[in-house]
Amino acid sequence: xxxxxxxxxxRDVETAAEILRGGAVTILAGGTDLMPQSKAxxxxxxxxxxxxxxxxxxxxxxxxxxxxxxxxxxxxxDLLELDTVGRRLPVLWQAADQFASGQIRNMGTIGGxxxxxxxxxxxxxxxxxxxxxxxxxxxxxxxxxxxxxxxxDFLLGPGRTARRPEELLTAVAVPVPPDGFRARFxxxxxxxxxxxxxxxxxxxxxxxxxxxxDVRVAFGAVAPRPIxxxxxxxxxxxxxxxxxxxxxxxxxxxxxxxxxxxxxxxxWYRRQMIHNLTKEVLSHVAAA
Amino acid sequence: xxxxxxxxxxxxxVARQVSVPVTMTALAxxxxxxxxxGTKYGCGEGECGACTILVDGRSVNSCVMFAVDCDxxxxxxxxxxxxxxxxxxxxxxxxxxxxVQCGFCTPGMVVQASHVLSRDPHxxxxxxxxxLEGNLCRCTGYKKIVDAVVAVADAGGKVxx
Ligand SMILES: Cc1cc2nc3c(=O)[nH]c(=O)nc-3n(C[C@H](O)[C@H](O)[C@H](O)COP(=O)(O)OP(=O)(O)OC[C@H]3O[C@@H](n4cnc5c(N)ncnc54)[C@H](O)[C@@H]3O)c2cc1C
Ligand code: FES
Ligand code: FES
Numbered sequence: 094x095x096x097x098x099x100x101x102x103x104r105d106v107e108t109a110a111e112i113l114r115g116g117a118v119t120i121l122a123g124g125t126d127l128m129p130q131s132k133a134x135x136x137x138x139x140x141x142x143x144x145x146x147x148x149x150x151x152x153x154x155x156x157x158x159x160x161x162x163x164x165x166x167x168x169x170x171d172l173l174e175l176d177t178v179g180r181r182l183p184v185l186w187q188a189a190d191q192f193a194s195g196q197i198r199n200m201g202t203i204g205g206x207x208x209x210x211x212x213x214x215x216x217x218x219x220x221x222x223x224x225x226x227x228x229x230x231x232x233x234x235x236x237x238x239x240x241x242x243x244x245x246d247f248l249l250g251p252g253r254t255a256r257r258p259e260e261l262l263t264a265v266a267v268p269v270p271p272d273g274f275r276a277r278f279x280x281x282x283x284x285x286x287x288x289x290x291x292x293x294x295x296x297x298x299x300x301x302x303x304x305x306x307d308v309r310v311a312f313g314a315v316a317p318r319p320i321x322x323x324x325x326x327x328x329x330x331x332x333x334x335x336x337x338x339x340x341x342x343x344x345x346x347x348x349x350x351x352x353x354x355x356x357x358x359x360x361w362y363r364r365q366m367i368h369n370l371t372k373e374v375l376s377h378v379a380a381a
Numbered sequence: 382x383x384x385x386x387x388x389x390x391x392x393x394x395v396a397r398q399v400s401v402p403v404t405m406t407a408l409a410x411x412x413x414x415x416x417x418x419g420t421k422y423g424c425g426e427g428e429c430g431a432c433t434i435l436v437d438g439r440s441v442n443s444c445v446m447f448a449v450d451c452d453x454x455x456x457x458x459x460x461x462x463x464x465x466x467x468x469x470x471x472x473x474x475x476x477x478x479x480x481v482q483c484g485f486c487t488p489g490m491v492v493q494a495s496h497v498l499s500r501d502p503h504x505x506x507x508x509x510x511x512x513l514e515g516n517l518c519r520c521t522g523y524k525k526i527v528d529a530v531v532a533v534a535d536a537g538g539k540v541x542x
Contacts, residue, residue: 147453
């Protein structure tokens with residue numbers, strides 16, 4: 094049963110924001126979360142279904158003022174094909190490469206992945222390590238206004254974000270990583286394709302003269318939302334990425350995460366795997 | 382009663398116009414409204430690839446796509462691929478290699494394989510295996526299907542028309 098009264102296909106952000114101001118709008122991008130979730134009865138539609146896939150402003154990647162801005166409609170497949178992502182944000186590329194299947198990558202968008210706010214959302218973990226900010230547009234006092242929110246403040250819990258109902262996520266912006274920044278993502282599932290991450294880890298750092306600086310660690314599927322690991326980061330900051338340091342950091346990571354038991358894995362197993370993956374990813378960053 | 386929307390799109394090269402409920406899947410539109418039943422309903426959740434179609438040249442799972450989003454697009458189904466001489470070698474190769482048993486996964490496999498080969502006519506075995514990751518087969522054990530697609534790729538992906 095659907096209570097949808099109107100179907101809208103805006104051609105620009107301004108019109109989309111105007112429609113959102115009217116309230117009770119369900120936004121449709123690739124539909125790869127919305128369709129299964131609505132069929133399963135886990136989400137119900139608002140009065141208006143708004144398809145944002147015909148808005149050119151939400152497409153494409155651009156670099157300006159030290160930020161790389163990725164349009165909300167950029168598909169996971171696009172991320173793999175965009176030279177900017179492959180060269181400048183390889184950690185995001187790695188997550189896209191391990192995402193679902195070819196078909197889902199062709200449909201699913203980065204904006205949808207962010208707004209769906211799954212604890213296991215695969216682009217979210219590298220985006221946290223890249224200090225990403227989301228760009229939100231809305232209509233206020235007859236004008237289009239935008240605000241930027243750090244991703245770590247935007248994600249609140251499973252399926253919950255700081256997006257106000259009248260806001261459209263227009264892009265995700267990532268500061269150009271500093272010189273010498275190396276980062277890596279790894280996820281664990283029961284099979285390579287089409288598996289929701291049991292756990293995932295991304296680590297980034299500037300390795301200079303042997304020591305790691307600006308260390309950033311993020312974990313997926315071990316908390317109600319993808320999280321940064323400040324305690325793990327602190328054990329690494331300013332230290333050489335030697336085996337003893339990596340082992341110590343993996344121990345801290347093991348204790349820092351707060352996973353749950355569910356159908357995919359037990360909390361105990363998740364902690365062990367966070368330990369192992371953190372070690373693996375750090376060793377790769379050290380060797381890069 | 383669900384809200385209806387009239388959409389126009391190109392289906393296997395032919396302009397179509399159809400009225401669909403706004404929450405209908407592209408798969409339900411193809412099978413139940415347009416009676417093109419080559420595209421299969423397997424899982425209905427994006428997991429098995431039996432429902433794979435091409436939209437603007439990109440392969441997608443029609444079971445998680447909203448039918449209304451086909452508006453203005455070029456849609457190709459297995460019926461379109463079947464009528465296209467370019468893919469004759471792929472079909473023959475699947476038969477020769479024994480890549481078809483019950484046949485339920487076959488339409489989705491063929492559409493996805495055509496997509497992989499269109500993007501890279503010389504795709505290697507690894508690329509082909511990765512390209513077919515989203516297509517499940519309960520019968521063949523995959524090897525014969527992959528062999529069949531590899532044989533076409535070794536031959537350059539296509540024959541001259
Ligand atoms: C078989 C299968 C496998 C999957 N595998 C993975 C995986 O490996 N890793 C992973 O992370 N995810 C996976 N997913 C989940 C899903 O594909 C991704 O989250 C995808 O990125 C969602 O994008 P979409 O464009 O399809 O979103 P949609 O379904 O269109 O939207 C998702 C949600 O975000 C909202 N929304 C979308 N865009 C915007 C916007 N611009 N502004 C405001 N709100 C918006 C929608 O209203 C909806 O609530 C999988 C899904 C399926 C069906
Ligand atoms: S029926 Fe669509 S992927 Fe299984
Ligand atoms: S041949 Fe039976 S599912 Fe593949």
